[in-house]
Structure formats: C-alpha cells, structure tokens
Amino acid sequence: MERKYQIFVSSTYNDLKDERKNLQNNLFLSSYIPAGMEYFGARNQNVWGVIQNSIENSDIFVLVIAGRYGTIDQNCGISYTEKEYNYAKENNIPILVFIRNRDFIKATDYDDNPIRAKLENFINRVENDYHVTFWNESTDLSTQVLTAIANLRNDRNNSESLMRGWVRWNPQIEVQVSEQTMLYYHIDIKVRGSVYDCERGTAVVSYTGSALVTSPENKCIYKDRVKTERGIQSIKFYPSAEIVSQKEFNRNPNITDYKIKSDTSKLFFNGEVVVNALLQRRNGGVALHIPYFAKYVSVTIDISEAKFIKEYNGLPYLSFTKSDSKTERTPVKNLQFYENTFTYIFSAENIPSDSNLEFEWNSEK
Structure with missing residues (x-):
C-alpha cells in the first residue's frame, strides 16, 4: 500500500526564504509532503498548538541552520526554531540536521551578540545530539536533504515501519490510468x-x-x-x-x-x-x-x-x-x-x- 511521508522543515525564515522554497519544491517533486511555517503564517505563541500538531504528524524533522537564531518566545527565552527541535526530540521524531558552512553566510545574515551566542549554544547542542551535514548553496541543501531522507528510509535501524506516513490509496476507488x-x-x-x-x-x-x-x-x-x-x-x-x-x-x-x-x-x-x-x-x-x-x-x-x-x-x-x-x-x-x-x-x-x-x-x- 502506497504511503507518503510528511517532512517538517524547521529553520529561520527571512535569511533562508529562497532555500526553503527550493527545498519545499524538491520535496514535493520527490513525492514527499512538506510542512513548516509557510502553512501557519508567522510563528508565535498563538499558533504553537498548530505547529505541535504538525510536528506530531510528521515522519521526519529536518532542521536547517544558517547565521540566525530566530524569533524568541518570550515565555521560555528560546527561539521557535529551537523550540520546534525540542518538541520533535521529545516526541521521538527522526531528526536530520543541516548547518550552513560559515564561508557561505553573508555578514548581514548573522545575528549580533548576545543573540549570536544563543545560536552558537544551540549549534553545539545539536552537534552533540546528532550527526550534522554541512551545506553551501541552496541546490546543495536540497540534494543533501533528499539523500539523507533516502538513507534514513533504507537504514534497517530506522525502519520505515517506525514512520507511519499517510496512506494514499483506497482500492475501492478506481482511477483510470489516463487521468491526471x-x-x-x-x-x-x-x-x-x-x-x-x-x-x-x-x-x-x-x-x-x-x-x-x-x-x-x-x-x-x-x-x-x-x-x-x-x-x-x-x-x-x-x-x-x-x-x-x-x-x-x-x-x-x-x-x-x-x-x-x-x-x-x-x-x-x-x-x-x-x-x-x-x-x-x-x-x-x-x-x-x-x-x-x-x-x-x-x-x-x-x-x-x-x-x-x-x-x-x-x-x-x-x-x-x-x-x-x-x-x-x-x-x-x-x-x-x-x-x-x-x-x-x-x-x-x-x-x-x-x-x-x-x-x-x-x-x-
């Protein structure tokens, strides 16, 4: 029975807008279901429940980090990107991490201190928790994400049986091959x-x-x-x-x-x-x-x-x-x-x- 897997993409937005768009398009074309901030509007405490639900229903959590830490939730003092990462980890969602090489980040796309220090602490946490893949350009990111997802699905220690996916096909409904x-x-x-x-x-x-x-x-x-x-x-x-x-x-x-x-x-x-x-x-x-x-x-x-x-x-x-x-x-x-x-x-x-x-x-x- 055919399944489609939902991929939650977590990152800052303004500095990675083009990269996110390219990645979302490639996930669609590879028959995955991308999820992320594009579908909830600006992230804030009011939509946190919606984001939690989307993470819970996702099969893989993709974290993309560049030079910004992101909007901070004043209630807990951490960014929504880190908050999403914590929630995915708490719910045992498979996590893939991609960090941009510093040589490919513009000076204007870095946070100033003390926010930059928060980003570095977050990166250190993530590197201690998971294997990290480094990327340079937008095309590199998409290729590396799709490759990592394929490797995760093929890894016997991360069997697809652990990922529920969305069942798409109902044999009671007949569709002609000629139809779109x-x-x-x-x-x-x-x-x-x-x-x-x-x-x-x-x-x-x-x-x-x-x-x-x-x-x-x-x-x-x-x-x-x-x-x-x-x-x-x-x-x-x-x-x-x-x-x-x-x-x-x-x-x-x-x-x-x-x-x-x-x-x-x-x-x-x-x-x-x-x-x-x-x-x-x-x-x-x-x-x-x-x-x-x-x-x-x-x-x-x-x-x-x-x-x-x-x-x-x-x-x-x-x-x-x-x-x-x-x-x-x-x-x-x-x-x-x-x-x-x-x-x-x-x-x-x-x-x-x-x-x-x-x-x-x-x-x-």
Missing part, C-alpha cells in the same frame, strides 16, 4: 469580514496553497475554474496560469477558467486566489474545488478576522456529483479547531475528481 492525479493539495483559507460585510457580499476570502499533480502524458496540464457570485479580486500562480475564459459580473470577473502547463509529467504549483463572498450568518460556507482525483488534501481555515463564524458550529463536507447526476455529501470527520488562533484544520483522502470540499455553518439563531 493530484498527489497532494494543501490550501490555507482566510475569511475576512464583519457580520455586516459577510451579509452584504463584501467579505474577502483568500485561498493560498500548493499542489503536486502527475500525468501519464509527457506534459502535465492542470485546468480548473474559479467561480464566485460576488467577484474575483485576483488570481496569482507560479508557474503563471493562462486565463482561458473570463466573464464579467458587476464589473468584476465571477467565473475564470485557467490552466497551468508543465513540460514534464509532474507539475508543482503554488498560488493565491482572492474573492469576494456572500456569507450569511444563518447559513453560509466556503468551498474548494478538486478538479482531479486527489490522494490527499489538507485545509486550514483562519476565521480570526470573522470570529462570529465559530458561533454557528461549522462542519466540513465532501460533495461530488455521481454518474446518475445526484449529489452525494459526506461529512469529513477529522476536524480540529484551535481556539487561540481561531483556525480549523481538516484533511481528506482519495477524493473523486470534480468534487468540492466545503466548510458550512447553519444556525437558527
């Missing part, structure tokens, strides 16, 4: 707007995420549609999307068909879609369209700027239209809510093509 498949799709949804905004149709909903798509053909072409009755504010993708068709509604596009092309049979993309939405208090919701069979989809919904939604006990559903044109709706069971960040997290596996993952609330209040 979404191996992994992660979306962060953020809802902004007061009750007044939501009921007037001026709420703002942003969908930000990444996906890995495979195709049996030599070239992979991803096609999808953005649809909202209240208008689309913006669509941004990397690689860039080709807009196929667009209709107008109240001077704003409300339906946009687009496609993203790859020169190979694999396509990794990330992007953001921002729309206006009508979200009534009594009943409302947000939806994510799944155009192809998806082995694993994870969704976070941030309602910190629309907290009233929590009062109406929203629930996630998977809906799709069957061959007899009837719509089937199935509740998604593994919903979690983090009170300190007003964030929902849920995931679903083996989703039929042309489905919708919906988060809905309904109240008689």
